[in-house]
Amino acid sequence: MGEKTRxxxxxxxxxxxxxxxxxxxxxxxxxxxxxxxxxxQSGRQAIEFVSHRTGNLILTDILLQDLNGLKVLQVVRxxxxxSAIIMMTGNTSLQMAIDAMNQGAYAYILKPINMEELKVLxxxxxxxxxxxxxxxxxxxxxxxxxxxMEVSNRRLESLNREMEEILHIVSHDLRSPLINxxxxxxxxxxxxxxxxxxxxxxxxxxxxxxxxxxxxGVKNMDTLISxxxxxxxxGRKAEAHxxxxxxxxxxxxxxxxxxEMKEHSIQFIRKQKFPTIWCRRDxxxxxxxxxxxxxxxxxxxSRASEIELSFEEAHDAYKFLVKDNGxxxxxxxxxxxxxxxxxxxxxxxxxxxxxLALVKKIIEQHDGKIWVESFRDRGSxxxxxxxxxxxxx
Ligand code: ADP
Numbered sequence: 001m002g003e004k005t006r007x008x009x010x011x012x013x014x015x016x017x018x019x020x021x022x023x024x025x026x027x028x029x030x031x032x033x034x035x036x037x038x039x040x041q042s043g044r045q046a047i048e049f050v051s052h053r054t055g056n057l058i059l060t061d062i063l064l065q066d067l068n069g070l071k072v073l074q075v076v077r078x079x080x081x082x083s084a085i086i087m088m089t090g091n092t093s094l095q096m097a098i099d100a101m102n103q104g105a106y107a108y109i110l111k112p113i114n115m116e117e118l119k120v121l122x123x124x125x126x127x128x129x130x131x132x133x134x135x136x137x138x139x140x141x142x143x144x145x146x147x148x149m150e151v152s153n154r155r156l157e158s159l160n161r162e163m164e165e166i167l168h169i170v171s172h173d174l175r176s177p178l179i180n181x182x183x184x185x186x187x188x189x190x191x192x193x194x195x196x197x198x199x200x201x202x203x204x205x206x207x208x209x210x211x212x213x214x215x216x217g218v219k220n221m222d223t224l225i226s227x228x229x230x231x232x233x234x235g236r237k238a239e240a241h242x243x244x245x246x247x248x249x250x251x252x253x254x255x256x257x258x259x260e261m262k263e264h265s266i267q268f269i270r271k272q273k274f275p276t277i278w279c280r281r282d283x284x285x286x287x288x289x290x291x292x293x294x295x296x297x298x299x300x301x302s303r304a305s306e307i308e309l310s311f312e313e314a315h316d317a318y319k320f321l322v323k324d325n326g327x328x329x330x331x332x333x334x335x336x337x338x339x340x341x342x343x344x345x346x347x348x349x350x351x352x353x354x355x356l357a358l359v360k361k362i363i364e365q366h367d368g369k370i371w372v373e374s375f376r377d378r379g380s381x382x383x384x385x386x387x388x389x390x391x392x393x
Contacts, residue, residue, distance in 0.1 A: 042066050043071065047075050267306045290355040308323040
């Protein structure tokens with residue numbers, strides 16, 4: 001890569017004129033004006049000098065003995081498109097100067113040269129070259145950052161895929177030996193009666209306790225593995241996105257919980273008509289169902305329960321909320337509850353600590369976010385966003 005003419009104190013200027021006196025006079029004046037002047041009487045030599053640098057500022061006579069200014073322009077523009085070339089021309093070569101402008105010259109200036117006019121022109125050109133240099137640096141940096149980001153994204157995606165794969169294999173493959181253990185221990189439990197006489201009561205009791213422990217352990221492990229398997233399935237064999245009328249979805253979900261709500265006199269509040277969104281139906285159904293189910297299960301024993309569903313519409317996303325006035329969650333647990341198998345608080349309600357982990361994964365797979373605002377004994381509001389994506393008619 002060519003050496004860049006960096007913004008230094010003294011801007012470099014390549015001066016080309018085959019008349020030695022004119023060249024010397026101009027050089028003196030321009031050096032006195034603060035330029036680092038490199039002067040040449042030959043177009044070829046100037047091109048040779050320029051070819052190792054970029055962002056050159058060139059002031060050239062249009063009529064040169066070896067190459068005319070137009071040729072210098074063409075060659076320099078090819079090797080250094082960021083250069084700024086100013087043509088010095090007399091009236092007789094004015095047409096050439098106009099041609100040069102059409103071919104990308106920065107400007108032309110008529111001889112005899114008005115030095116004030118030239119200085120203004122040069123100053124402007126220097127500023128533009130510097131600006132374009134800075135711009136280029138920014139673009140380079142942006143491209144590098146973009147490339148880094150692409151690499152990181154690809155690595156992340158492949159890591160994610162690997163993790164999903166491992167999760168799936170582990171949970172899938174662990175289940176079959178577990179089912180075997182479960183089967184044999186059940187058989188063993190049945191046998192204890194018939195071997196009672198042979199072993200004697202004490203030993204049989206001990207054997208029964210052991211089998212009981214094995215069965216309890218197997219049941220726990222089965223719950224964990226099924227949970228992992230369910231989590232790993234989200235997004236693996238993802239159903240297709242489609243238009244889904246949330247109003248209908250929520251009405252259907254409400255019908256599923258009708259009995260429980262009536263039984264516990266729970267008021268279900270929905271003030272708005274819900275929109276149609278582009279999403280995976282079963283997964284979003286699971287999100288609303290889990291959140292509503294939790295709001296019912298973690299209701300307060302000391303006040304009438306209310307569950308409210310609503311949403312806000314922003315430019316590019318919907319924000320949904322499921323609000324209850326139940327037992328609430330301590331601030332320190334607001335993040336923990338979204339982790340798999342995490343249960344918090346001292347509620348006697350039975351559960352696996354899986355629902356919110358599934359909900360979080362589904363929302364994230366839909367490019368949304370989920371969080372909770374909650375106070376102990378006052379209730380919880382679960383928020384989640386879903387980006388608005390194109391609805392297909
Ligand atoms: P599970 O309900 O099976 O334990 P979840 O993942 O759905 O699993 O919830 C994790 C924990 O978050 C629950 O154990 C409970 O402590 C808390 N939690 C979830 N929803 C609510 C809610 N609406 N009100 C109070 N606590 C909640």
